[in-house]
Amino acid sequence: MPQSHFLIEAFDLEQWCPVLQAMLPVDDPEALRAILAGVADDDPELEKTYFLDDEELAAIVATFNVSFDAAQLDSKDLEISLFRWRSSDRTPYLTHTGYELPLLLEGRKKLARMSGLYPPMAFEGEDRFELWVTKGVLHREEVNEPFDQPVQTSHGQTYLGQRIVYYTPKGEEWRIRASKLIWDASGKSGGWNECFERLEGMLFGYEDWQNDWWITRGITGGGFDGLSCCCMVTAGGLAWIEAAGFRALPPIDGPTLAIMMHDWENEADQYAAMLGDPESVAVARFNMLGRDFMNFWTSQRGGPWHLPAVRIAEFNRFLRGSVEIVARRDDAATNVRSARP
Template structure:
């Protein structure tokens, strides 16, 4: 019987972070769904976050032998949450504490210098504002109208502006205009912006180095949509001679979106092309992404030989070869 991994967490409403977690295996999803009365129509993959009341926690502990005991913390205000562990790109797989959901305690310890929230939840803002009122943290708010191009993707018809809320430690206020400038620079997010953002947040150099290397390995670079295409033996040899800095302008190619969590799907593109010997992954500038995605956001895209030099001028970094096979 297949099993799924779930996580119970105790969330401290004063420090606004998880203070206790326990992972457990579930061999009967229906039993867990019945305990928490989960709506299988709204969440068929059981991938949502669920607030757990005391009776539900007792039932989960008994049915799945978890032994989760948040009462032992003797904290006045906590909430219990249940989530299914995500495969592949979970922040729990990172070899250091990612600031996400731990912003407030890290700032109070002086380890985090800056926090930035877009359309922050009122409860989150209230938790941080308590420390602004105590003159421990500094706060600034920026409200900008949603650009016309993004209005179709807005949360709702009344969501006409983006509200960014910044918090810093006292004495670190300079980080806010620096971060604002970074986000307004335009031209598409890249590895250099990612490094500067990490420094402004307060991450250590080795942590930023690991994160960028990890993103390069997992999705082909920082920022934007990763793409892939198959190449034949002549094209692969051309790429090798070019130092993997360009796609081979030898024939038409079909470009697909690459999903780092679906390697098996990407690998399946090879046998579909009888001439293919490798799968190449690459990232493009924001300008070229918009040009490529115009009118077709899911792909694939057929690129003729004359268009490939233009594609190559907009590559953000080297081309990665993910899968190889013997020439047919």
């Protein structure tokens, strides 16, 4: 379907999952932008998520002739949003992302792994999961992985480490131990691959045919290490990456971070060109699954892609494995030398 399709979604804050969606084709993006009344002026491709009030929702339903009636729902606490639909979202089964809580309660999902940087010491919606932990329906385990030293962003936010919270239905606690072993094994055996992906899918509770489809897509899409990308790094950014244990890209002072697809055949020339920037002291390489990459851009082709500074923290959530420093500017000469952490 064309990329000019959007979804209106009703998100139930009590059940903590979407409960109603409607797709609408948009031939005139400016008509949609006008309804959003100025909040989308800095979003030329309408890539962001927009939360709608009653007036905006009514205008979109009338203008684009879409059927969306949240009043038919029993939900009492709804949040209505609008966002662009992507062809990468076309999966022949319900993916667990965004539906973790109800699927855990139904027993269809056997394990949830929620991760993010801290502080804060809570992810959005965590209180809804905790309610079922206190009722004895779900089991919970938390793992905190502190950085070697605190990391501060250009916006003044300080992060102390990474936080992972696991949930399982009661009786399925063994899956948490198995998940930890899988991630540990992947780090000691050359990285993530389709075998680890299948094992993780089985732990999550996906059916065999769903894992088959997902793995076939992963193999044809370039493997489970994902797309190999790179970016230039300033002296401050390099220090930040090292302090963060090579687990994330650094915050930046400029408006955007230029991301390029790694050129395996001409990497030396690519590194040299990137180090030609006077502010660049190193080149960082990292991997991301294609499906996650598409959350930020409409295409994997072309490039460079310009990642807004405010989305770097979000981008980091989807990195696969470590960030590698693959080239540095030699202080004593202009030659490029390879380097790995």
